[in-house]
Amino acid sequence: MRWARFERNGEATFGIIEGEEIEAVDGTPFGDHTRTGEKVPLDGTKLLVPFEPKTFYAAGLNYVDHIMEQAEMHGREPNIPEQPDIGYRANNALIAHDEDIVIPKDATDKVQYEGELVAIVGKQAKHLTEENALSCILGYTIGNDVSERTWQKNDRTFWRAKNADTFKPMGPWIETDIDLDSLQTTVRVNGEQTIQFATNNMLFSLQRYIAAMTQYLTLHPGDMIWSGTEGSSPDMKDGDVVEIEINQIGLLRNRFVREK
Amino acid sequence: MRWARFERNGEATFGIIEGEEIEAVDGTPFGDHTRTGEKVPLDGTKLLVPFEPKTFYAAGLNYVDHIMEQAEMHGREPNIPEQPDIGYRANNALIAHDEDIVIPKDATDKVQYEGELVAIVGKQAKHLTEENALSCILGYTIGNDVSERTWQKNDRTFWRAKNADTFKPMGPWIETDIDLDSLQTTVRVNGEQTIQFATNNMLFSLQRYIAAMTQYLTLHPGDMIWSGTEGSSPDMKDGDVVEIEINQIGLLRNRFVREK
Numbered sequence: 001m002r003w004a005r006f007e008r009n010g011e012a013t014f015g016i017i018e019g020e021e022i023e024a025v026d027g028t029p030f031g032d033h034t035r036t037g038e039k040v041p042l043d044g045t046k047l048l049v050p051f052e053p054k055t056f057y058a059a060g061l062n063y064v065d066h067i068m069e070q071a072e073m074h075g076r077e078p079n080i081p082e083q084p085d086i087g088y089r090a091n092n093a094l095i096a097h098d099e100d101i102v103i104p105k106d107a108t109d110k111v112q113y114e115g116e117l118v119a120i121v122g123k124q125a126k127h128l129t130e131e132n133a134l135s136c137i138l139g140y141t142i143g144n145d146v147s148e149r150t151w152q153k154n155d156r157t158f159w160r161a162k163n164a165d166t167f168k169p170m171g172p173w174i175e176t177d178i179d180l181d182s183l184q185t186t187v188r189v190n191g192e193q194t195i196q197f198a199t200n201n202m203l204f205s206l207q208r209y210i211a212a213m214t215q216y217l218t219l220h221p222g223d224m225i226w227s228g229t230e231g232s233s234p235d236m237k238d239g240d241v242v243e244i245e246i247n248q249i250g251l252l253r254n255r256f257v258r259e260k
Numbered sequence: 261m262r263w264a265r266f267e268r269n270g271e272a273t274f275g276i277i278e279g280e281e282i283e284a285v286d287g288t289p290f291g292d293h294t295r296t297g298e299k300v301p302l303d304g305t306k307l308l309v310p311f312e313p314k315t316f317y318a319a320g321l322n323y324v325d326h327i328m329e330q331a332e333m334h335g336r337e338p339n340i341p342e343q344p345d346i347g348y349r350a351n352n353a354l355i356a357h358d359e360d361i362v363i364p365k366d367a368t369d370k371v372q373y374e375g376e377l378v379a380i381v382g383k384q385a386k387h388l389t390e391e392n393a394l395s396c397i398l399g400y401t402i403g404n405d406v407s408e409r410t411w412q413k414n415d416r417t418f419w420r421a422k423n424a425d426t427f428k429p430m431g432p433w434i435e436t437d438i439d440l441d442s443l444q445t446t447v448r449v450n451g452e453q454t455i456q457f458a459t460n461n462m463l464f465s466l467q468r469y470i471a472a473m474t475q476y477l478t479l480h481p482g483d484m485i486w487s488g489t490e491g492s493s494p495d496m497k498d499g500d501v502v503e504i505e506i507n508q509i510g511l512l513r514n515r516f517v518r519e520k
Contacts, residue, residue, distance in 0.1 A: 126425075217419070
């Protein structure tokens with residue numbers, strides 16, 4: 001099932017995508033909901049960020065080639081994590097499919113994309129095991145963990161490097177039914193493929209992260225986990241359009257524009 | 261004005277404290293609200309976490325003695341930040357005044373308190389200056405940034421060291437009218453004072469943080485900023501009761517209990 005979010009009568013509304021239409025729903029995918037019978041065409045409807053997240057978790061270094069290439073870029077030894085230490089990003093930075101990523105005036109040229117699988121928590125959970133970890137997941141979407149690499153090197157936290165307004169495109173919708181092992185993430189810049197990787201080829205799987213996290217913390221409906229990215233990105237210039245596609249989910253497209 | 265949050269007819273409700281009573285309010289301190297005339301006694305009413313935060317910002321190293329003492333504890337050179345890099349904590353860890361901090365079974369003995377001033381954003385804000393930074397602040401409360409120091413040393417992020425469930429007591433209420441420069445933070449363990457410091461004696465003031473943050477990010481109503489702590493803490497044992505008092509605001513009291 002695919003859940004989208006769009007504006008209806010001036011309010012953000014969830015809807016279920018079927019074929020070329022979205023059927024508006026009263027309620028949310030996280031609780032009671034009923035179909036309204038009211039439909040809008042998918043094509044031409046402006047999609048919103050697919051839900052308002054509660055806690056925004058992010059696995060930082062979770063693919064081996066990415067870790068090696070980041071280390072080389074920053075001129076340091078690669079530091080392959082020994083345990084799944086989850087990090088955080090911030091909601092201020094979220095934008096929807098087809099909205100513009102604004103590169104701040106004083107950012108350097110080293111602004112890059114990171115295509116990521118996003119897992120969305122649907123049920124409250126604590127003390128899960130790797131075996132039942134995915135039982136708390138409602139569905140999946142796509143994220144672009146946009147990063148300013150100079151700030152990333154110098155900021156003590158990643159507040160600015162990764163959480164400047166518009167730096168977290170997410171969407172286009174939530175897909176509830178996927179087979180993790182057959183996902184492929186493909187990134188294109190201005191229509192040309194720059195990378196393709198097996199989405200589930202993670203250093204620590206989502207199951208491993210969730211089992212580790214819920215040993216100490218409660219996951220709540222509306223929390224989400226961004227799962228990291230593979231490889232490296234060219235530097236994005238004013239006007240560059242990035243598409244991140246994950247088969248079975250969809251395609252997230254955003255343009256980079258430099259603030260005037 | 262003091263805003264508290266409590267349960268009324270089975271729902272979390274905001275109220276305004278006057279004298280020994282709380283008057284229930286329809287609405288929230290972040291938007292339209294009307295007094296209901298319905299009052300409950302302050303004494304004996306279970307207070308909730310004073311609001312549900314959106315983004316949970318935290319200044320990590322923001323008092324000089326604390327930085328020096330942390331460096332000594334971790335056996336490394338003190339690293340005094342050169343710029344106000346805001347960090348993040350997570351809502352799962354929040355508990356209210358008088359609720360118990362549960363030390364996980366496998367935590368070491370190095371579990372400590374950190375008494376902090378918390379500033380709560382009431383208005384959407386971007387591009388503030390140090391001069392008008394506080395114009396977005398609705399009020400203040402008190403936080404205890406409980407930390408497991410062994411995990412803090414070894415976790416790549418602070419997800420477990422600082423965000424295990426119950427590690428973020430906050431309350432007892434929101435005070436809207438304070439004079440920052442005359443605040444004193446006092447911490448007591450089992451009734452005995454362990455530290456007292458001038459709350460506003462920060463390395464980077466709230467104004468400086470807010471001006472820096474809003475150069476790149478939008479603050480939203482319901483976001484909050486924990487402002488760091490001074491000095492060091494003894495290790496907390498099962499049964500220890502910690503009170504953090506900030507004059508003009510109130511007193512946040514929580515007991516540490518070790519998970520059986």
